[in-house]
Every structure is written in structure tokens, then in C-alpha cells.
Amino acid sequence: MALLRKFNNHLHQYMAIPAIVLFGFFFIYPLIRGVGISLTDSNGITPANFVGLQNFIDFFRDDRAMHDMMTTLWFAIGSAPLLNLFGFLYALLLDQKMAGKGFVRAIVYLPAVISPLIMGYIWYFILQPERGFLYHLGQNLKLEFLQGNWLGSSTSAMVLLIIVNVWQFVGMTMIIYLAGLQSIPAELYEAGRIDGAGGWKTLWNVTIPMLYPSIKINVVTNIIGSLSVFDIIVALTDGGPGYSTESLSLYIMRMQYGSFTGYSTAVALILFLIIIIPVFLFLRLTRNKEVEM
């Protein structure tokens, strides 16, 4: 009987075992094997040779790889802040008392449930130079700027990718901020009002500090999502024109399919580090900023 009691006491720990097994099997084990493969020149077919850190050195020496890394970073620098800013603004706006706010929230969120791949193709119909909807609209309304070759040049293609990506996922950021906003006790706003705080001061001294958990979640999720972007690029530009909008994730896929298995695994590990480092730094910086209630 004592055994059963012991078992009951530690039951919560045992309940975690299935999750730990799954995590280990699908994440830890592949990660360790991946590190092993990245130290070889494997091509997925013939036996591999150990090459140490050669793959990593090759990565930093390769022009296309470096360009892709910059592309990915630019995309994240463009996307993540905008996602947070607009998500936050939408949340503030749609937290007010207004008719139909549930409907508007749903509309803002709706694009997020559509596959990014489909989203890219839909936007291609709209944005295609000389044949897309926007072009024809520009022709009919005699608006020159709508008739530009947006997707044919790398800078504008990148800007468009960021815009489409932000437009699609701003709903998710908004939802999290909304949940955060709604958990702020009304007394705090009252107290602020009594102390004579106006709109901006309230925002800065009451709302944002209380929202730190939501901010953390959103910033981390957006950093990870933006740095590992894949679907939208494949659908809208296929990394093009040429390789100008190719992201690291797309590069990894293409290297793997080109039988550069060892190399692509090494790049995947590098991408992992590129994502982990900012996330880690951010969480460290904001560690003590959550307000305890």
C-alpha cells in the first residue's frame, strides 16, 4: 500500500512521461543525429566521410548562403516589429466598446487560417506585373504606380513579401494582445485616472507593463516565425527573381534536394542558432520586467 501511496504522490511526474518520450523521439534524437550528419559530407546515398566543421566554414564562404542569411534577417527585421505594432494597435482598437467588434476581429484574424502557400498564390494573381488584378486596376484608373513591376525586382519583391506576411498573421498577434488586455484589472485604470493620467501616460505606465507576458509571447513567436519563413516565399516569388528573395529555409530545402545532405543539415543548425540567439537575448533582457500582481 505504501508503494501505491508513493506512486500517487509522484503521479504528476509520471504523467509527463508520454510527453517526454515524444519530445525525445521527435526532437532530441533528430537534433543529435543532425549534429552528427552536419559534421560529414553526406549526400544521403553513398557512405559519408567525417569532415569536421568544413560545412560550417563553407557556409560562411558561400556568396549565395550569405546573401540568403541577409535576406532572412531583413525579412525578420521588417516583419516582426510590424506584426507586433499592428497587432497591438488592432488589439487596442478592438478592445473598445463598439458594435460589430467581434465581426471585425474575425475578419482581421481570418487570413491567418489560410495556408500561406495558398495566400501566396492568391496574392500572385493580384500582384503579377502586367497580368495581375492590381495592374489592370491601375490601367483602368490611370494610376501609374499600381502598374509597376513589383515582383520583378528584388527590393520591391521583399517589401511585398513583408506586407503580405504581416497582413496574414497580424490577427494572431492581435488575439494574444487582446487576451492580455482583457486580463488587466479595471481598478488599475481607475487608479490611473484618479492620479490624473491621460491617454498616453495610461498606455505607457499601465497597459504596456501589464502586457509584458503577451509582448514576450508575441515577440518570440514572431522572431521564430519570421526567421524560418518558407511558404509565403515559395508561393509568391519562389525565391526569385533568381535567388534574390531566397530565405535560409528555402536554401536548406534546395541543398537537401541537391543531395548536399551534410551541408544542408549544418545550415539548418546554423539557422537554429540564428533563431535561438535573439530569442534568448530578448527573454534575458525582459526577464525582470513582468509585473507581479
Add this chain to the structure above:
Amino acid sequence: MKKKLAAVLSAVVVIALLAGCSGGGNSEAAKEKSGGADSAKNVKLQFFTGKVETIDLMNELIAKFHEENPNIEVEQEYQKDASNVFKVKLASGDVPDITTVVTQEYVDQGKYLDLSGEAYWSRVLPAIKDLTTDVKSGKQFKVATNVSMGGIFYNKALFEELGLKPAATWEEFVDQLQTIQEKKPDVVPLFIAGKESWTLGQLIEFVGHGPVKQQLGVIPAKKAFINNDSAQLKFDEQGGAMDTFARRLLELRDKKLVNSDLVTATYDNQKQAFVDGKAALIIQGMWVMGDLFKMKPEFTDNIGFTVIPSVVDGLKPTVLSAEDSAYAITAESKHPEEAKKFLDFLLRPENLKIYSETLKSPAAFTDVDADWGPLKDQAAEALRQGANIAFTDWPSGFSGDDAGRMVQELMVGKYDNSHDFAVDFKKAWDKAWDANNR
């Protein structure tokens, strides 16, 4: 009580997990045993294909086969990215029995069954038998049922109206395009679908590699590609084929003889423009005919097919004529006899005839007389007129798609001159070839 229930439930979850992971393996093994032990029992064949145009047709043929062989069930799996998915399948041990994906690296690895001794080779066109022979071992690991052709498709009515005839040299070709540009300003002379890198890769296969293929001959050229014989291929030669190809392509762009949205136009745009009479010429493969017919059946009589002039002066124009619809049986297949049976069925003259006529592509077998399409005579004429070339054997890691992306970069001005493009091309080719041939 709640805790006890929770304990029982989590135990169940863990057991289910373990059972799920291994149970799948057990039932597979059981199936295999019963399949092998009694061949009269049901056999399931996996047919893995990357050909989207033939999915329905193959299902019909499979149904026909099943009527004759009720104990053999063939399951067709189509994947858009077939050659890449095939890699994954091999790696995970989920090997199909019959496949359309055949690459040199896998042939070298012994992944396919040797079909050299089969009876049907006597019925195959000698040129196609040569193309389906592995250059390294001299054996046949795949059998092709059709001939694929590639060349210039043009709008016959437009040509008649402007009094034009198919060009034999690149100069004539450019003149032709310029005439069209002058006389018909709202028609694109040559429409290239540059968004999809495979079409640009094909341009390289048909036009950029045309000279070396023509000068070496079909099989020696194949050998040169597979063995990366730089002395013969001369990719980075100043003024060589690749350099000239890039230069001439840029000329077409600068003279506006190609569509201005070349880099963002899709394959669908190209086909649509052609059947709508908005594009005068396209460089494509015969496979486009099926789609063109679907889009506008009445336009098909207006389509002309001819040879592609050489970018290098002094050489004959070329027409691509190579193997299409090839099948191989994997060496790891557990049902090789049944797989061979299915292959024999597909290769019967009457089935080859149905296949040819549906796909609108000529058969590679001598005993098949199919009325495969309206371009039959023009294709024969092109074969007589031009030098016959085949597809390029790209190294794994630098495919037609990758090369196509380089052409995209060329078109948006990444290269200062055409020779830089040729040098980069050789670098990329060598890097990929070296990685797989160490």
C-alpha cells in the same frame, strides 16, 4: 479515485504509443509474409509517378490490368516533386515497385532491376533504346514508351499573313521576330515563361546545350555530361555555346523581342497567350499540346512545329527528340515478377497506342501505329531537317530548375556580361558534380 483513473489513462497512453510505433511494423511484416508465401494471394504494387498528365489514363490502364489479373492490385501515387519525394522514400525504406523516377546516381547505386534481358527490346526504336541504356554499364534499367519532342511552336496563320517561313539560322530567327514586332505590335514575338525556372532550364537544354549535343552526337554528348568531360563541354569558353546563348538571350530582351514580363510570366500565361494569338512563337516540348488542346481545341490546327536555330553560327538547327514516359522496377521491390507483368501489360501494342493517342505523343515502339496528333507530319519534317538532340543529364545538385534560376538572374541584370554567366554556370555544374562523384 481520480488519481487512479488518471494513472490508468496515462498507462494506456504510453502503451498505445509503444504499440502504435511497433504495431505498424508487425502488420507490414505479416502482409509481406502472406504475399510472398502464396503468389495467388493478393499482391499490391506501388506505382510511383511524377507525370501529372497521365494520372487518369494510368488509372484506366490499371483497372484494365486488374480485370485480367484480379490478384494484383496496382496503386498509383503521383507526386509533383517526384524526384525529391523518391529520395525521401528510398531513405525511409518505403520503396515503390515501379517508378518513373530514374536518376544516374541511383542507377550507380544499383537501385533498379536490370531489364536488359527482357523480350520487348526488339520492338523498341534503336535511337530510344540507346537513350535508355546506362552509359556506365551498358545495361538497360528503364524502358521508355514514348518519344518526347521539343522545338519551336508557332502561329501558322500569323506566319502566313506576314509571309514568314521557319528560320534556319539565328539571324533569320531574329529578323522574323523583328518583323512580327513591327507589323503586329500587340503580339509578343517570342513568349518565355520565366517565373517557372524549369522552362528556363529547358531553354538551356534545348538552346544553350544544343551546339555541344549536336557536335558530339547524342550518346557521346550524354557520356560527356555524365562524366563532366570539361574539355568537350567547354561551358566557360569565351564565345562558346553558353556565352553565346546568354548574349543572344540578352539581345532578345534588349530589342524587346520577348515579353517584357519575362521573369514573372507563368507557364499558364504562356499557353494562354499562345492560344489567344497574343504570342507568335514559344519554345516548348510536345507535352504542351495536350493543354493547348484543352484550352482551345479549334486552335490546334493553327499550330506549327519546327526546328530551333542554333545560337552558334554555322551549325544546323536542332530538334529535341528523346525518351519520354520511362518506367523502372526497383531492385528492392518485393514483387518483381508481378511488376514485370504490369510492365509487359503496359507495353502491349494496343495499350501503347491508347497511351500515345491520349498523351498526343509518338510511341517509341516499332509495332505501334498511333495517330498521335495534328503535328505528326510537322514533327517528322523537323526530324529530317534538324539535328537530333536529347535532354541534358544534369548532375544531382544542379538541376534544370537551378540553372533556370541562374537565367532569371541573367535577365534581371545580375551579370555584367554573358561570359560571367557562362563561368558561373560551369562553377555551379562542377560543384554539384564533384559532390556526387568523389
